[in-house]
Amino acid sequence: xxxxxxxxxxxxxxxxxxxxxxxxxxxxxxxxxxxxxxxxxxxxxxxxxxxxxxxxxxxxxxxxxxxxxxxxxxxxxxxxxxxxxxxxxxxxxxxxxxxxxxxxxxxxxxxxxxxxxxxxxxxxxxxxxxxxxxxxxxxxxxxxxxxxxxxxxxxxxxxxxxxxxxxxxxxxxxxxxxxxxxxxxxxxxxxxxxxxxxxxxxxxxxxxxxxxxxxxxxxxxxxxxxxxxxxxxxxxxxxxxxxxxxxxxxxxxxxxxxxxxxxxxxxxxxxxxxxxxxxxxxxxxxxxxxxxxxxxxxxxxxxxxxxxxxxxxxxxxxxxxxxxxxxxxxxxxxxxxxxxxxxxxxxxxxxxxxxxxxxxxxxxxxxxxxxxxxxxxxxxxxxxxxxxxxxxxxxxxxxxxxxxxxxxxxxxxxxxxxxxxxxxxxxxxxxxxxxxxxxxxxxxxxxxxxxxxxxxxxxxxxxxxxxxxxxxxxxxxxxxxxxxxxxxxxxxxxxxxxxxxxxxxxxxxxxxxxxxxxxxxxxxxxxxxxxxxxxxxxxxxxxxxxxxxxxxxxxxxxxxxxxxxxxxxxxxxxxxxxxxxxxxxxxxxxxxxxxxxxxxxxxxxxxxxxxxxxxxx
Amino acid sequence: xxxxxxxxxxxxxxxxxxxxxxxxxxxxxxxxxxxxxxxxxxxxxxxxxxxxxxxxxxxxxxxxxxxxxxxxxxxxxxxxxxxxxxxxxxxxxxxxxxxxxxxxxxxxxxxxxxxxxxxxxxxxxxxxxxxxxxxxxxxxxxxxxxxxxxxxxxxxxxxxxxxxxxxxxxxxxxxxxxxxxxxxxxxxxxxxxxxxxxxxxxxxxxxxxxxxxxxxxxxxxxxxxxxxxxxxxxxxxxxxxxxxxxxxxxxxxxxxxxxxxxxxxxxxxxxxxxxxxxxxxxxxxxxxxxxxxxxxxxxxxxxxxxxxxxxxxx
Numbered sequence: 001x002x003x004x005x006x007x008x009x010x011x012x013x014x015x016x017x018x019x020x021x022x023x024x025x026x027x028x029x030x031x032x033x034x035x036x037x038x039x040x041x042x043x044x045x046x047x048x049x050x051x052x053x054x055x056x057x058x059x060x061x062x063x064x065x066x067x068x069x070x071x072x073x074x075x076x077x078x079x080x081x082x083x084x085x086x087x088x089x090x091x092x093x094x095x096x097x098x099x100x101x102x103x104x105x106x107x108x109x110x111x112x113x114x115x116x117x118x119x120x121x122x123x124x125x126x127x128x129x130x131x132x133x134x135x136x137x138x139x140x141x142x143x144x145x146x147x148x149x150x151x152x153x154x155x156x157x158x159x160x161x162x163x164x165x166x167x168x169x170x171x172x173x174x175x176x177x178x179x180x181x182x183x184x185x186x187x188x189x190x191x192x193x194x195x196x197x198x199x200x201x202x203x204x205x206x207x208x209x210x211x212x213x214x215x216x217x218x219x220x221x222x223x224x225x226x227x228x229x230x231x232x233x234x235x236x237x238x239x240x241x242x243x244x245x246x247x248x249x250x251x252x253x254x255x256x257x258x259x260x261x262x263x264x265x266x267x268x269x270x271x272x273x274x275x276x277x278x279x280x281x282x283x284x285x286x287x288x289x290x291x292x293x294x295x296x297x298x299x300x301x302x303x304x305x306x307x308x309x310x311x312x313x314x315x316x317x318x319x320x321x322x323x324x325x326x327x328x329x330x331x332x333x334x335x336x337x338x339x340x341x342x343x344x345x346x347x348x349x350x351x352x353x354x355x356x357x358x359x360x361x362x363x364x365x366x367x368x369x370x371x372x373x374x375x376x377x378x379x380x381x382x383x384x385x386x387x388x389x390x391x392x393x394x395x396x397x398x399x400x401x402x403x404x405x406x407x408x409x410x411x412x413x414x415x416x417x418x419x420x421x422x423x424x425x426x427x428x429x430x431x432x433x434x435x436x437x438x439x440x441x442x443x444x445x446x447x448x449x450x451x452x453x454x455x456x457x458x459x460x461x462x463x464x465x466x467x468x469x470x471x472x473x474x475x476x477x478x479x480x481x482x483x484x485x486x487x488x489x490x491x492x493x494x495x496x497x498x499x500x501x502x503x504x505x506x507x508x509x510x511x512x513x514x515x516x517x518x519x520x521x522x523x524x525x526x527x528x529x530x531x532x533x534x535x536x537x538x539x540x541x542x543x544x545x546x547x548x549x550x551x552x553x554x555x556x557x558x559x560x561x562x563x564x565x566x567x568x569x570x571x572x573x574x575x576x577x578x579x580x581x582x583x584x585x586x587x588x589x590x591x592x593x594x595x596x597x598x599x600x601x602x603x604x605x606x607x608x609x610x611x612x613x614x615x616x617x
Numbered sequence: 618x619x620x621x622x623x624x625x626x627x628x629x630x631x632x633x634x635x636x637x638x639x640x641x642x643x644x645x646x647x648x649x650x651x652x653x654x655x656x657x658x659x660x661x662x663x664x665x666x667x668x669x670x671x672x673x674x675x676x677x678x679x680x681x682x683x684x685x686x687x688x689x690x691x692x693x694x695x696x697x698x699x700x701x702x703x704x705x706x707x708x709x710x711x712x713x714x715x716x717x718x719x720x721x722x723x724x725x726x727x728x729x730x731x732x733x734x735x736x737x738x739x740x741x742x743x744x745x746x747x748x749x750x751x752x753x754x755x756x757x758x759x760x761x762x763x764x765x766x767x768x769x770x771x772x773x774x775x776x777x778x779x780x781x782x783x784x785x786x787x788x789x790x791x792x793x794x795x796x797x798x799x800x801x802x803x804x805x806x807x808x809x810x811x812x813x814x815x816x817x818x819x820x821x822x823x824x825x826x827x828x829x830x831x832x833x834x835x836x837x838x839x840x841x842x843x844x845x846x847x848x849x850x851x852x853x854x855x856x857x858x859x860x861x862x863x864x865x866x867x868x869x870x871x872x873x874x875x876x877x878x879x880x881x882x883x884x885x886x887x888x889x890x891x892x893x894x895x896x897x898x899x900x901x902x903x904x905x906x907x908x909x910x911x912x913x914x915x916x917x918x919x920x921x922x923x924x925x926x927x928x929x930x931x
Binding site: 166261319320330334337338339340345349352353356359360365367368371372374375376377378379381382383385386388389390392393394397399400463466468470471472473474475478479482483486487489490493496497498501502503504505506507508509510516518520521523524527528529530531533534 | 660666669670672673675676677678679680681682688691692693695696698710711712713714715716717718720721722724725727728731733735736737738739740743744746747748750751753754755757758759760761762765766768769771772774775778833834836837838842898901907908911918919922925929
């Protein structure tokens with residue numbers, strides 16, 4: 001679809017490609033659920049804050065996202081992109097009276113604009129080659145450029161969109177900006193705003209490029225593996241519930257990029273079917289991650305509103321006080337850990353199968369990349385499961401760890417409805433994956449010229465296959481049905497052994513102490529201690545223990561414990577970079593003396609230089 | 618359809634009945650090797666029978682999740698077991714999931730077990746959960762690497778296909794890549810089933826236990842389900858190892874009754890041999906410090922990586 005509008009070069013044209021339609025679908029689902037949730041969520045702010053401002057920017061954000069996914073030329077795209085970034089910034093900084101929020105918002109704004117700058121250069125290179133700003137004229141254009149230009153276009157777009165998506169090492173804004181926003185906004189940020197980067201990459205990789213060079217696929221795959229692994233490793237160390245979820249967004253972006261990278265490699269090696277499978281894995285994970293991450297952020301928002309803290313060490317026992325929120329959060333946690341039969345499992349299964357098929361696709365050493373990536377993906381998934389045991393177990397189970405947690409109450413009905421929709425979708429997209437796959441056909445047909453959905457499903461759309469006759473199969477419906485069938489077995493056991501034994505509730509064994517208290521419980525810090533020691537090379541943990549005692553050091557009266565890990569990327573990359581930038585800026589200050597004569601001289605010199613340049617051309 | 622149901626039921630019965638025997642066998646053999654008399658190999662059956670009739674005490678701090686956990690663990694493990702070929706390569710449930718589904722179903726059980734440990738509110742539960750999740754996370758990449766090595770050889774992640782390929786290449790298990798992958802998977806088996814030197818299944822000393830710490834508060838039928846589930850998990854991991862690396866005797870399908878019975882005999886013999894191997898490892902080693910386990914898992918991962926590279930080179 002295309003709506004011609006505006007002047008030639010800078011036209012405000014809209015087109016709905018299959019890819020755009022898909023991302024608009026993701027946006028639509030999330031926007032519905034989050035909007036329903038927000039009705040209840042903002043009620044607490046009523047009277048205290050300007051809800052009009054929140055609603056204004058919220059709707060601007062949704063509109064700009066729609067336009068980002070639908071824009072048909074680079075100019076319109078960048079305008080929508082900027083509006084998106086600015087409205088997101090306004091929403092992130094909504095609670096601007098806190099200095100930390102303002103600072104996080106600023107980091108987001110600066111990095112976001114640096115990314116936009118890279119995109120602008122990329123689009124200009126393409127526009128110079130095609131003579132137009134229309135996306136239609138960019139179709140397969142990038143592959144016709146010289147190798148050096150191809151490389152620079154690829155890197156510019158990958159970095160530019162990577163900043164928005166939160167690819168390590170250009171992720172640092174994400175764990176800062178997502179937690180400080182109101183929770184419904186965090187849900188949208190992690191659910192869909194960072195996916196605009198993924199949309200951009202899909203557009204460039206599979207529409208602008210006919211076949212990207214082999215190294216490009218390798219780079220994307222490597223960036224995916226690194227983001228997935230480091231994202232989850234940093235998430236494990238977080239005790240701030242929303243920051244933990246933000247780091248998991250980085251992890252899942254990594255998993256999506258593993259799919260994209262494998263698709264790029266397969267296309268470069270001439271295997272369109274495998275490329276289609278890998279692309280579907282990435283795109284399906286995009287939708288799945290949008291849904292469960294949105295769900296988890298909404299759940300975190302409900303908890304936050306009820307307990308007034310983001311610190312997991314002050315929660316606990318919420319499963320009794322907030323049963324619906326707990327159930328929804330648990331569904332999200334199982335789904336994001338990639339456990340069957342929910343949706344996360346399906347997209348991870350497809351990713352594994354794509355990687356596995358990759359080994360046979362080439363004879364060179366390149367093939368070893370695929371199984372290694374698969375093994376690291378397995379490590380990532382296992383660490384994610386550990387992390388969500390921690391996130392759910394510490395926040396929702398056992399005894400409340402603070403007074404706030406003890407007096408927590410269930411959230412409002414509209415908030416529960418919003419979460420319920422998403423939780424149901426986690427199950428639906430898990431069970432119904434095989435029915436859902438055909439919608440990718442038009443996307444892969446446009447990008448790769450194949451329609452794999454018929455070969456990816458078998459047995460009346462009940463079973464997912466890898467497309468070959470003997471390859472692996474999986475059926476989430478089958479797994480769910482069999483689990484249901486097998487649950488007759490415990491009932492049978494009751495019949496066989498009878499229910500003679502009584503079930504009594506008693507106090508938990510506490511080593512003979514007078515009653516179990518919250519201080520006996522394992523903490524989030526304790527839970528992740530083993531990981532902190534095993535991966536200490538990465539974390540470089542620092543801890544400080546101060547004990548006060550009166551008689552003997554063995555009987556302390558008070559202990560102060562402090563533990564922190566080193567933010568490696570900030571310390572070794574961003575801090576030196578920032579220092580260098582500030583030094584450079586200070587040196588530049590001399591040029592900008594404030595004298596009008598000097599400025600006129602600059603303009604004159606610039607004019608002469610440009611004219612000379614023009615004459616030379 | 619009826620045939621598939623019958624095959625499924627046969628495997629179900631086999632899993633349920635054989636798994637406690639293997640646990641008992643390992644315990645008896647271990648006791649004998651350590652010059653103890655020990656309980657007979659039938660002891661686990663008696664324990665399950667006893668626990669199933671007993672009443673149970675549920676901690677007052679626990680929520681519904683604590684009660685749901687034994688069922689989830691038992692059912693997920695059992696379903697994973699149904700997907701692993703035991704006597705015939707062809708499994709009716711094989712269509713519903715291959716080796717990846719098995720790994721992830723075990724993961725589902727573990728996820729809930731760890732939550733059940735945290736739900737009690739004691740330090741022990743949390744300690745066990747933390748350690749269990751740590752060690753399983755470290756074992757996971759090795760498991761996947763070894764699985765990939767075998768799956769690449771078979772060109773499929775379907776269990777039936779992997780077993781059939783193994784049957785087709787009778788002596789292939791002596792190839793370097795297979796030996797290395799076997800060694801890697803054996804170390805994973807030790808870690809995943811909580812055996813010495815990673816965990817000690819016989820201890821209740823809080824400083825050393827992992828699995829036992831997580832389930833400390835479970836009693837009665839719940840405990841029976843969890844212990845039974847653990848036995849099934851052990852059996853299925855052992856069967857996986859056996860039928861993929863030592864495929865002799867495994868029937869290709871269910872067509873001939875005599876072949877299936879012979880396969881059953883072979884399975885029993887091979888399980889006994891593998892049990893002896895586990896017993897030897899358990900007796901010859903002392904339990905490792907928790908923070909030495911990552912090194913063991915690193916060794917396993919290296920073996921898995923070498924297995925993969927040698928498929929490429931040889």
